[in-house]
Amino acid sequence: MSFSQTDLVNALRQLSDRLPEFSEQQVRTGRLLRVTTERLSSHLNENLKTFGINENLWFALMAVYVSPKSEILPSRLSDLMDLTRTSATRLSDEMVERGWVGRHINQQDRRQIVLKLTQEGESFIQQVWPQISSKSGEAWEDFTNEDYTQLQNLLGKLLNRLDS
Incomplete structure (x- = not known):
């Protein structure tokens, strides 16, 4: 797997040029969220496999x-x-x-x-x-309490909208 944020941005720009009303921001955020979720899950599962x-x-x-x-x-x-x-x-x-x-x-x-x-x-x-x-914390070590709060608020906002 070699996901590249740069390749994603370039592909989305091309789509934006070809599709009217295409939301680069929305699709990029959704893709980043999905890739990140899959990587977090894989990271945790790799650590849990030991047990x-x-x-x-x-x-x-x-x-x-x-x-x-x-x-x-x-x-x-x-x-x-x-x-x-x-x-x-x-x-x-x-x-x-x-x-x-x-x-x-x-x-x-x-x-x-x-x-x-x-x-x-x-x-x-x-x-x-x-x-x-300990191992999960490594992935999050650059996050401040403010970062956590902001991310939780944004994800909660999106989840509430999806549930309504």
Whole structure:
């Protein structure tokens, strides 16, 4: 892969010359966002591969970990991760198989199943987190708090518009 921002700009300029009302800014931003997202995902997955997991499984485990009492409904997991119920069930199954979470009956509504973090799951997180945090931080080290705030506001604005 040899993505080049210069090649992208040149191609978009050519499109702009040929297509009326073509928005170079919009398309360039969208492409940069997509390439950056894919690279961030690849970077994280490469670091997680050492532990035999991928980012979806890691984020699912972290979602259980940060939930009140380290318990979460599978439907809530699906919503938090923006996944289909089927995908959330697959991740839940894998976390159960690995011994990181257990399935329990919800005491408030006995019709519901709750995923609860196990001690093995917490130990795994404690083992993985320092290494992942350190390696992920390298990609973001040039960002200031102001940069984070600005980027989060802009991405939130775009996401809100896409959801409306």
